[in-house]
Amino acid sequence: MRRLSAPYIFTGTSVLKNGIIEIDSKGEILNVINTNGKLKETESLEYFSGVIVPGFVNAHCHLELSHMKGLIKQDTSRGLPGFIDEIISKRNFPDNLQEKIINADSEMKRNGIVAVGDISNTDDSFKIKKESALFYHTFIEVLTINNQTAQSTYEKAVQNLNLLKNFSLNGTIVPHAAYSVPDALYQTIIHNRPESKQIISVHNQETESEDTFIRSKKGALAEVLRRKNFEFADFNFYEKSAIEHTLNKQRPKDNILLIHNTFTGNENISFAENFSNNVYWVFCPLSNLYIENTLPDIKLFFDMGVKTCIGTDSYASNTELSILSELKIIVKHFPDIPFSKLIESACLNGAKALNINRKFGSIEVGKSPGINLIKSFDFTNMNLQESSKVQPLA
Numbered sequence: 597m598r599r600l601s602a603p604y605i606f607t608g609t610s611v612l613k614n615g616i617i618e619i620d621s622k623g624e625i626l627n628v629i630n631t632n633g634k635l636k637e638t639e640s641l642e643y644f645s646g647v648i649v650p651g652f653v654n655a656h657c658h659l660e661l662s663h664m665k666g667l668i669k670q671d672t673s674r675g676l677p678g679f680i681d682e683i684i685s686k687r688n689f690p691d692n693l694q695e696k697i698i699n700a701d702s703e704m705k706r707n708g709i710v711a712v713g714d715i716s717n718t719d720d721s722f723k724i725k726k727e728s729a730l731f732y733h734t735f736i737e738v739l740t741i742n743n744q745t746a747q748s749t750y751e752k753a754v755q756n757l758n759l760l761k762n763f764s765l766n767g768t769i770v771p772h773a774a775y776s777v778p779d780a781l782y783q784t785i786i787h788n789r790p791e792s793k794q795i796i797s798v799h800n801q802e803t804e805s806e807d808t809f810i811r812s813k814k815g816a817l818a819e820v821l822r823r824k825n826f827e828f829a830d831f832n833f834y835e836k837s838a839i840e841h842t843l844n845k846q847r848p849k850d851n852i853l854l855i856h857n858t859f860t861g862n863e864n865i866s867f868a869e870n871f872s873n874n875v876y877w878v879f880c881p882l883s884n885l886y887i888e889n890t891l892p893d894i895k896l897f898f899d900m901g902v903k904t905c906i907g908t909d910s911y912a913s914n915t916e917l918s919i920l921s922e923l924k925i926i927v928k929h930f931p932d933i934p935f936s937k938l939i940e941s942a943c944l945n946g947a948k949a950l951n952i953n954r955k956f957g958s959i960e961v962g963k964s965p966g967i968n969l970i971k972s973f974d975f976t977n978m979n980l981q982e983s984s985k986v987q988p989l990a
């Protein structure tokens with residue numbers, strides 16, 4: 597048994613001053629002791645300077661794009677439409693993709709990430725996920741350009757889901773975004789949806805022209821999609837925004853992870869929250885800065901008390917896969933969000949979204965959530981600072 601302590605432990609649900617965590621050799625929490633700030637016993641105690649938090653849950657990644665580091669140059673003038681243009685032409689896979697995926701998986705582990713919601717369009721990452729120390733929920737993502745290709749697109753996804761199940765990995769078939777799923781494909785998804793509660797992930801309102809496309813099939817995004825031979829007659833929208841279109845095709849009982857939300861406003865948030873209690877708002881701020889040089893109004897979401905999560909997105913639009921780095925950029929732009937709330941987002945909310953909160957997300961007896969030490973913490977403001985670093989302890 598190990599006994600860990602630090603000036604502050606953020607368990608994910610509470611904050612303990614000089615608390616003690618007792619864990620077994622497999623990382624299972626045996627005991628969480630509130631010393632009320634007074635640490636008398638120091639026997640067999642590992643005392644760390646910094647704060648202790650649970651293992652991070654990365655709610656949005658694309659492991660299979662791990663070879664794309666630096667391939668798409670940061671040019672925020674083109675925004676998402678330009679990014680889509682480039683990613684389609686540059687994502688053809690190199691020989692050393694498996695090695696790059698292994699490196700990305702190890703990097704996440706070093707950065708204190710214990711579980712990942714990962715998007716797959718192919719089966720390239722499955723074997724590595726099977727062998728990984730991290731937990732993966734795989735979102736098998738579908739998109740296509742017209743109704744004619746809907747059936748074959750869906751069948752390929754079912755094949756991949758079966759492959760995933762052969763590896764005993766968790767996964768669900770999910771739509772990519774409001775603008776990339778033609779009517780027939782959405783009908784097929786809905787028709788074949790299992791009756792049981794599902795975990796769904798959809799890219800949402802990542803660029804301003806997404807809602808423009810939904811309303812008028814015009815704008816910068818429409819231009820790129822037209823060049824990529826999207827057949828607009830097969831995409832029919834009856835709503836004013838991408839988020840309404842997406843949610844009207846979902847079931848309130850499913851966990852719905854909405855990714856990015858860069859151009860999601862007050863009314864959109866209320867619409868979604870009225871639709872379901874199971875909406876999780878996932879932010880990937882470094883990717884948003886990389887692609888659009890814009891951040892969602894993250895503070896607004898925290899002020900409204902909705903369930904927020906953190907993701908790294910992929911190497912196509914990020915230079916690292918680190919939840920801590922995502923949190924640091926949030927602190928830089930929104931210093932008023934309390935650190936305890938950031939940790940709740942980065943750990944427990946992600947675990948709830950992926951339905952793994954019995955094991956992950958908070959430091960509680962019986963869980964094996966992973967334990968991270970945050971070094972170089974700013975104790976004056978009780979928050980992260982530029983120099984903060986993460987070191988997994990268990």
Ligand SMILES: [Zn+2]
Nearest residue numbers: 658799855909
């Ligand atoms: Zn993504």
